[in-house]
Amino acid sequence: MDMVQRPLDLDAVQAFVSVAELGSFTRAAETMRTTQAAVSLKLKRLETRLGCRLVERTPRRVQLSGRGASFLDHARSLLEAHERALAGFTAARQRLAIGMSDHVAGPELPALIARMNAQDPQMLIEIRIGSSAELLQSFDRRELDTVIVRLHAGRADGEVLVEEKFGWFAAPGWRRRAGEPLPVATMAEPCGVRAIAAELLDAAGVPWTEIFVGGGVAAVAAAVMAGLGVAALAPRMLPFGAVDVGPKLGLPDLPRLPVVLHTRLKEDRPRDTLAALSAAFRSAVRG
Incomplete structure (x- = not known):
């Protein structure tokens, strides 16, 4: 059987799609529950089979080549067709x-x-x-x-x-009123982040008061951006523009959680x- 007729290895195609979507050989290996070396080998075999380089590897990142970007949609379609074929033999959804x-x-x-x-x-x-x-x-x-x-x-x-970084965030332009306790927006109890934040403020001798209690992170982030006060949150949970005011206000450092x-x-x-x-x-x- 010549190169044109030989079918593609579906595991190799899956490895390519995982690398493309996650931008990392390490993450692709985690997804496929295998090693980074095994993913690299699968991708190399696929590139050999297709006769072109699909991924450009640099020390800092993984980027698709022009041929790789063109092949990605075809690769996804192939995997989806494979799943549909198997679904016909699958009982109830797990x-x-x-x-x-x-x-x-x-x-x-x-x-x-x-x-x-x-x-x-x-x-x-x-x-x-x-x-x-x-x-x-x-x-x-x-x-x-x-x-x-x-x-x-x-x-x-x-x-x-x-382990994720946390900070004390406030809306742009928010200012703490002199002589008043620090207004803090928190999650409702029980919340581990709330407990850690309260313990650190108390240990540092920072007077504070709960200004808002939210039933979810989205509500707390909204209160922060509305200018009610500060909150202990991960940066990715906040809208663009929120400011970490911890260093400026001398608030205790929050641990990576x-x-x-x-x-x-x-x-x-x-x-x-x-x-x-x-x-x-x-x-x-x-x-």
Whole structure:
């Protein structure tokens, strides 16, 4: 069989699509639950098969070549056709129930859901947003297969996905009134970030008062941008233009807070979908 007739290796095509979408051989390897060397080998074989370079590799980033960009849509279509063919032999959709802390599920959530769906279009995905404590309780009651939450006191299990920077943010032009306690917008209890922020302010002797309590990060961010006060949040959770006023006001440094994955999944199919979610999340948070 000559080069033109020989079929493409679907694993190699999947490796190429993962590298293209995640911009990283490391993240692609996490998604495919293999090694970076194995992904590189698959991609090299695909490039040899097609007779052209698909990816330009530099020390700092991965970028598609012109031929690679042209091939990407065809590669996706090939994988989708493969999934549709398999779906005809699949029984009921498998369900994957995931809980995400409100401090974790940021503006990247649509892209994360799309990445999971691309990994397995036949998987029925359920996502529940809540506080870390509430989600961990649901996980322990086996109501959720997986949770991605902030590190919780008293829990030593789970896999740390990333450690995320936090700061004291306020709206542009916001000024603290002299002689008054620091106005702080927070999440409702129980919230681990709220507890850490309060403990650090108290330890530093900074007088403060709760000016706003939100039922979610979006509400707290809205209060900040409305000029009500400051909040302890991750930069990616805030609209463009929010300012970290911690250094200027002499507020205590906030620690980098881990994002932890807890799962009981053992079957290959849902674990593949979860691996795609984890890799995409790491890429989104680390940029």
